[in-house]
Amino acid sequence: MCGIVGYTGKKQAAPILLDGLSKLEYRGYDSAGVAVRNNAGKHEIVKTNGKLAVLSDKLKKGKTLKGTCGIGHTRWATHGMPSEINAHPHCNDDRSIVAVHNGIIENYIELKEKLTGKGYTFYSETDTEIATKIVDYYYKKWKSPVEAMVSFTLRVRGSYAIAVMFEDYPEEIYVARKDSPLIVGTTEDGSFLASDVPAILKYTRNIYYVDNMEIAMIQKGKATFYNVDRKVIQKKPVKIDWDLDAAEKGGYKHFMLKEMHEQPKVVTDTLNSLINNGRIDLSAARLSDDELRSVDRVRIAACGSAYHVGVVAKYITEDLARVPVDVDVASEFRYRNPVFGENDLFVVISQSGETADSLAALRMAKECGVKTLAVVNVLGSSIAKEADKVIYTKAGPEISVATTKAYSAQLIVFYVLAVQLAYARGKIDGDAYSRLIDEMLNLPSLISSVLSDDERLKWFATKISNKKDVFFIGRGIDYAICLEGSLKLKEISYIHSEAYAAGELKHGTISLVEDGTLVIGVITQLKLAEKSVSNLTEVKSRGAYVMCLTSEGNYSLEEQSEFTFYIPKTNAYFAPSLAVIPLQLLSYYVSAAKGLDVDMPRNLAKCVTVE
Ligand code: BG6
Numbered sequence: 001m002c003g004i005v006g007y008t009g010k011k012q013a014a015p016i017l018l019d020g021l022s023k024l025e026y027r028g029y030d031s032a033g034v035a036v037r038n039n040a041g042k043h044e045i046v047k048t049n050g051k052l053a054v055l056s057d058k059l060k061k062g063k064t065l066k067g068t069c070g071i072g073h074t075r076w077a078t079h080g081m082p083s084e085i086n087a088h089p090h091c092n093d094d095r096s097i098v099a100v101h102n103g104i105i106e107n108y109i110e111l112k113e114k115l116t117g118k119g120y121t122f123y124s125e126t127d128t129e130i131a132t133k134i135v136d137y138y139y140k141k142w143k144s145p146v147e148a149m150v151s152f153t154l155r156v157r158g159s160y161a162i163a164v165m166f167e168d169y170p171e172e173i174y175v176a177r178k179d180s181p182l183i184v185g186t187t188e189d190g191s192f193l194a195s196d197v198p199a200i201l202k203y204t205r206n207i208y209y210v211d212n213m214e215i216a217m218i219q220k221g222k223a224t225f226y227n228v229d230r231k232v233i234q235k236k237p238v239k240i241d242w243d244l245d246a247a248e249k250g251g252y253k254h255f256m257l258k259e260m261h262e263q264p265k266v267v268t269d270t271l272n273s274l275i276n277n278g279r280i281d282l283s284a285a286r287l288s289d290d291e292l293r294s295v296d297r298v299r300i301a302a303c304g305s306a307y308h309v310g311v312v313a314k315y316i317t318e319d320l321a322r323v324p325v326d327v328d329v330a331s332e333f334r335y336r337n338p339v340f341g342e343n344d345l346f347v348v349i350s351q352s353g354e355t356a357d358s359l360a361a362l363r364m365a366k367e368c369g370v371k372t373l374a375v376v377n378v379l380g381s382s383i384a385k386e387a388d389k390v391i392y393t394k395a396g397p398e399i400s401v402a403t404t405k406a407y408s409a410q411l412i413v414f415y416v417l418a419v420q421l422a423y424a425r426g427k428i429d430g431d432a433y434s435r436l437i438d439e440m441l442n443l444p445s446l447i448s449s450v451l452s453d454d455e456r457l458k459w460f461a462t463k464i465s466n467k468k469d470v471f472f473i474g475r476g477i478d479y480a481i482c483l484e485g486s487l488k489l490k491e492i493s494y495i496h497s498e499a500y501a502a503g504e505l506k507h508g509t510i511s512l513v514e515d516g517t518l519v520i521g522v523i524t525q526l527k528l529a530e531k532s533v534s535n536l537t538e539v540k541s542r543g544a545y546v547m548c549l550t551s552e553g554n555y556s557l558e559e560q561s562e563f564t565f566y567i568p569k570t571n572a573y574f575a576p577s578l579a580v581i582p583l584q585l586l587s588y589y590v591s592a593a594k595g596l597d598v599d600m601p602r603n604l605a606k607c608v609t610v611e
Pocket of ligand 1: 303304305306307349350351352353354355358401402403604605606607608
C-alpha cells in the first residue's frame with residue numbers, strides 16, 4: 001500500500017521526506033519519489049523504481065535537493081506497472097502543480113476522458129496523474145487551492161489521501177482525504193503530513209487525523225482544516241503515547257521479533273483497558289450488559305490473521321456464552337449477500353482499520369441497519385470511525401507485515417467479550433466469571449515464559465527450513481490455532497503449508513502425506529486430545545515427521561511425535577494465546593534461517609487498502 005509524506009517549515013525538506021518514507025516502507029511498495037519546491041520557487045521531482053535506497057542514493061540522502069517544502073511517496077502499484085514513470089509525485093504539464101496520492105480513483109477513466117476533451121495529455125498509466133490534472137483543471141478554473149481541492153473532493157469517486165503543492169502558494173501543502181489514512185502534525189519548526197504515525201512520530205506526538213471529505217492546508221507551524229463547504233473546522237489533536245522506539249526496531253534484528261516479544265506487554269495493556277478491579281468494563285465501547293443480552297447472533301468478518309481470531313472467537317463464544325457466531329473472510333462476506341437478523345451484532349476485526357475488504361463489509365452491514373462493532377488497533381482509522389462502537393487493541397504500531405502482537409491483542413478482546421456475554425446472559429456464575437478473569441490476567445506471564453523457551457524451536461527451524469509442504473492439524477480451538485500457525489509459516493518462510501481440521505484429513509488430503517512430510521499437531525483441547533492423537537497416528541503410519549504442540553502434562557503424546565513442544569497449562573479457551581507463540585517463533589526462525597526478508601515478505605503488504 002502506498003505511503004505519503006510531506007513537510008513544510010524551516011528545515012531542508014528532502015532529508016525529512018526520505019526519513020518519513022523509510023518509516024512507511026513496511027506498507028509495501030515498489031517505487032518511490034519526492035518533489036521539493038526549490039529556492040527558485042520551482043518544483044523539482046525525483047522518482048526511482050525499486051526500493052527507497054535507490055532514491056536516497058540518487059539524492060545523496062536528500063542533500064542534492066534544496067528546498068523547505070516538499071512531498072514524498074512510496075508506491076504499491078495498483079494502476080500501471082511499477083516503473084519510474086508511474087512512480088509519484090505526478091504533475092501538470094508545467095510542474096506548477098505536483099501531487100502524491102494513496103488510494104484508488106475509481107472513476108479515473110471518466111475523468112481522463114473529460115480532461116482529454118479539454119486538451120490534456122497523459123504520460124503515465126496511473127489514476128494519480130489523472131487526479132493531479134483534475135486538481136490542475138479546477139485550480140485553473142477557481143484560482144484557489146482550497147476551491148480546487150474541494151472541487152476535486154466532490155468530483156472524484158474512490159479512495160484517496162492526496163497531498164498537493166501549488167507553485168503560486170509557496171511553503172504551503174494542501175491535502176484531501178477519503179478512506180485512505182492521512183495525518184497531520186505541527187511544530188514551531190514546521191508542519192508534517194503522512195499516511196501513518198511512524199513517519200512523523202520523531203517530530204511530534206500531537207497528531208490530527210484528517211477525516212473523510214476534509215481538506216487541510218499545512219504551512220510552517222500551522223494547519224488549517226476545511227470541510228467541503230469551505231468552512232474552517234476546528235480539530236482536536238490526538239496525543240500519540242507510543243514510544244519512539246515503538247516505531248523502530250528497538251535493538252531486535254527484525255520488527256517481527258521485537259513485536260513478538262512485546263506480546264506480554266500488549267496483552268497486559270489490552271487486558272487493563274478492558275478489566276478494572278477484577279471486573280470487565282466495556283463502557284469505553286459503550287457496550288452495556290443489556291446490549292449484550294439483546295444480541296441474537298454475532299457476525300464476524302475480517303481478513304488474514306484477523307479472520308483467524310474470528311474463528312477462535314466463534315468456538316469460544318458459542319461454547320461459553322451459547323451465542324451463535326458466524327465468521328467469514330471479509331472478501332467473501334461482502335459479496336455473498338448475507339441474511340442479517342435484526343438483533344445481529346456485526347463485528348469487524350482489523351489491525352490497520354483500513355483493509356478495503358473489511359471496510360466494505362462493515363459498510364454493507366451498516367447499510368443493512370445492523371449494529372456494528374470494530375476491533376481495531378489504529379486510532380482514528382476508517383473502520384474505527386465508521387463502526388457504531390469500537391474496541392481498540394493496545395498493540396501499538398505493528399510494523400512487521402506478518403502480524404503477531406496485534407493478533408494476540410485481538411484474541412484478548414474476544415476472550416473478554418465471550419466472558420462478558422456469558423456472564424451477562426447468565427451462562428456462568430460469579431465464581432466462574434472471576435476465575436476466567438484471573439486466568440486471563442495470568443496470560444502475560446505465561447506468554448513470557450513461552451517466549452523464553454525458544455532454543456529448541458531455533459534448532460527445529462533449521463531442521464525444517466528445506467521442507468516443501470507442511471500440514472498443521474487440530475480440532476476445535478486447536479484447528480483455529482493451526483490456521484494462524486500455517487499462515488505465519490507461509491507468509492514469511494514461503495513454505496507451502498495447510499491448516500486442516502484433523503478429523504477431515506482422512507477425507508482426501510491424507511493422500512498427500514508421504515515419507516518425511518512434516519505434520520504439526522496442535523493438541524491443547526484435552527477433551528479432543530484422544531481423537532487428535534489418533535489422527536497423528538494415521539499420518540505417522542504413512543511416514544509423516546510429526547511435531548506435537550501440546551500443554552504441559554500431556555506427556556503421553558511424546559510417543560507419537562519426533563518433536564514435542566509444551567506450553568504452560570491455562571484455561572482451554574485461552575490456549576491460543578500460548579500456542580500461537582511457538583508457531584510464530586518457529587516461522588520466524590525458519591524465515592531467518594532461509595535469509596528471507598522477515599518484516600517485508602515478498603508480494604505482501606501490511607495493510608491492503610485495495611480490493
Ligand atoms: C494482511 C496482513 O495484508 O492483512 C495480515 O499481512 C493481516 O497480517 C491482514 O492479518 C488483515 O489486515 P488488518 O489490518 O485488517 O488486520
